[in-house]
Amino acid sequence: MAEAPFSPRPDRSSGLVRAGLLVASALGAGLLLQLLLGSNGIDAADFAAALPLLLRGLGLTVFISVVSVLLGSLLGAGLLAGLLQPWGSLKTGIWAFCIAFRGTPAIAQLYLIYYGAGEIHGLLRDAHLWWFFREPLNCVIFTFTLNSAAYQTRIIHGALVNLPREQTDAAQSLGLSRSVTLVRILLPQALLTALRPLGNEVAKVAKASSVASLVTVLDLLGTAKYLVGQSLDFGFYILAAMLYVLLVGGIRLAVDAIERRLTRHLPPVG
Amino acid sequence: MLQVLQFGAGGWGGELAAGLVVTLALAASALPLGLASGLALAFATHSRRAWLRESSAAFAGAFRGIPELLTLFLVYIGGQRLINLALPLLGLGGRFEFSGFLAGTVTLGLVFGAYASEVFLGVLRTLDGSSLEAARALGLGRWPVLRFIVLPELFRLGLPGLSNQWLSTVKQSALVSVVACDELLRRSYLAATSTGDHILFYGVACLAYIAITTASEAALAAWHRRLSRGRSRG
Numbered sequence: 001m002a003e004a005p006f007s008p009r010p011d012r013s014s015g016l017v018r019a020g021l022l023v024a025s026a027l028g029a030g031l032l033l034q035l036l037l038g039s040n041g042i043d044a045a046d047f048a049a050a051l052p053l054l055l056r057g058l059g060l061t062v063f064i065s066v067v068s069v070l071l072g073s074l075l076g077a078g079l080l081a082g083l084l085q086p087w088g089s090l091k092t093g094i095w096a097f098c099i100a101f102r103g104t105p106a107i108a109q110l111y112l113i114y115y116g117a118g119e120i121h122g123l124l125r126d127a128h129l130w131w132f133f134r135e136p137l138n139c140v141i142f143t144f145t146l147n148s149a150a151y152q153t154r155i156i157h158g159a160l161v162n163l164p165r166e167q168t169d170a171a172q173s174l175g176l177s178r179s180v181t182l183v184r185i186l187l188p189q190a191l192l193t194a195l196r197p198l199g200n201e202v203a204k205v206a207k208a209s210s211v212a213s214l215v216t217v218l219d220l221l222g223t224a225k226y227l228v229g230q231s232l233d234f235g236f237y238i239l240a241a242m243l244y245v246l247l248v249g250g251i252r253l254a255v256d257a258i259e260r261r262l263t264r265h266l267p268p269v270g
Numbered sequence: 271m272l273q274v275l276q277f278g279a280g281g282w283g284g285e286l287a288a289g290l291v292v293t294l295a296l297a298a299s300a301l302p303l304g305l306a307s308g309l310a311l312a313f314a315t316h317s318r319r320a321w322l323r324e325s326s327a328a329f330a331g332a333f334r335g336i337p338e339l340l341t342l343f344l345v346y347i348g349g350q351r352l353i354n355l356a357l358p359l360l361g362l363g364g365r366f367e368f369s370g371f372l373a374g375t376v377t378l379g380l381v382f383g384a385y386a387s388e389v390f391l392g393v394l395r396t397l398d399g400s401s402l403e404a405a406r407a408l409g410l411g412r413w414p415v416l417r418f419i420v421l422p423e424l425f426r427l428g429l430p431g432l433s434n435q436w437l438s439t440v441k442q443s444a445l446v447s448v449v450a451c452d453e454l455l456r457r458s459y460l461a462a463t464s465t466g467d468h469i470l471f472y473g474v475a476c477l478a479y480i481a482i483t484t485a486s487e488a489a490l491a492a493w494h495r496r497l498s499r500g501r502s503r504g
Contacts, residue, residue, distance in 0.1 A: 099480065099484065100476070100480060102483075103437075103441075103479060103480040103483040103484060104441065104476040104479040104480060104483075105441040105442070105443075105444035105445070105455065105479060106441070107444050107445055107447075107455065108444055108455055108458075108472060108475055108476050108479060109476070111455070111458075111459065111462075111468070111472050112468070112469065112472035112473065112476060115462060115468035115472065116468050116469040116472065118468065119466065119467070119468045119469055120469070203335075207335075207336075207337040207338070208337065210337035210339045210340060211339060211445070213339070214339075214448065221337060221339060221340055224340075234347055234348060234351070237340065237343055237344060237347070237348070238344070238348075240340060241332075241336045241340055241341075241344060244335055244336050244337055244340065245331070245332050245335035245336060247335075248334070248335035249331070249335060
């Protein structure tokens with residue numbers, strides 16, 4: 001499916017108001033649920049002890065998503081370069097990779113890589129790769145790098161092929177070479193269109209990487225799970241949910257700000 | 271080696287096929303809940319009343335921000351507690367217990383609704399124009415306008431977005447394996463742990479997911495082309 005063209009620019013004034021509303025509603029909803037559900041509530045001492053752990057978990061979640069999306073964009077750039085070559089079998093292979101990683105659940109990908117690496121650990125040891133796959137965290141980052149590369153390739157490729165044909169014609173009539181046309185003319189425009197989907201990609205990986213908690217990684221959800229297991233107090237899940245909402249909201253606001261900055265020169269849309 | 275995939279005794283083929291059916295049932299039963307909550311949230315967010323607008327936007331935003339796996343825990347554990355708190359207040363006795371399947375349906379439905387509301391809202395905002403004016407000029411009342419103009423347009427123009435969300439729902443249904451619902455991934459997990467053939471079973475599960483997603487993508491695209499026949503693009 002084609003990606004949407006330029007999305008309408010958000011209202012300039014509303015960023016801070018929205019941020020405030022976001023924080024307030026997350027806190028309000030969290031406290032309300034806490035009162036209703038927390039069997040006896042989390043007392044101040046528990047909270048003070050748990051907060052650093054949860055924040056460390058949040059840090060790990062941010063680390064996993066940033067590293068995976070960055071490595072994914074490097075791999076995605078390679079895949080995109082492959083897609084622009086005239087070799088049919090290479091293209092087919094890259095599309096098959098994209099279909100495989102976009103068509104399956106991230107949790108199944110992680111299980112395949114994590115438990116699969118355990119199954120063939122003899123082979124991996126002989127190939128001197130076992131030190132890498134032995135660590136659950138590495139398996140998580142490996143999985144989401146491949147996963148994100150598949151999505152990012154599709155996003156950028158979609159933005160690129162949807163650019164007006166005249167852009168290429170104009171560049172060629174100026175005598176620019178194919179690679180200069182791609183790097184200096186087409187990609188900057190495509191990346192601008194792709195900015196919002198790419199921002200959503202970071203937010204998506206931040207959320208989806210919570211399956212890391214299923215393979216013993218203490219990311220934000222893993223930490224909350226551990227705390228609930230220790231204290232039997234459900235409230236830690238609610239705290240984690242609030243932190244995730246703030247994280248995803250923060251990513252959204254950052255993307256809005258970057259988009260405003262980068263589209264200053266364009267007339268307002270809509 | 272492929273013997274373990276046989277149907278019947280000694281093979282896991284039947285188990286996996288049954289899991290595939292549960293996966294499809296999970297995603298399909300979340301769909302009506304998701305469409306209904308998505309429509310309700312979109313109309314609420316489109317309302318003239320500020321409190322309704324802000325609270326429904328915050329509700330949908332929260333479910334778009336919380337990881338689906340955590341939403342599942344919140345529904346499975348928290349939802350059960352909420353309902354058990356409410357039962358005595360309603361004068362009902364007994365204890366309510368969520369099955370993994372039901373908790374999965376509710377979770378997938380809520381998440382679908384939160385994203386679908388964004389899709390519907392986008393269409394609603396483009397719709398506030400000539401077609402509605404034309405309908406009012408014809409003297410159509412509030413309900414006929416909704417039934418014959420707004421809803422069909424919502425589905426036609428929203429279909430690409432809803433299709434994407436359906437594909438996400440199919441994939442998210444794998445998370446429900448965590449709360450002991452015997453869908454495809456959980457049965458693959460059980461088969462993989464009891465035979466040790468992890469790569470084989472997760473590979474087969476992944477192929478099944480690819481088959482579902484590519485088949486539904488093709489079917490939905492064909493449906494969208496059919497709905498858009500005789501109309502200009504856009």
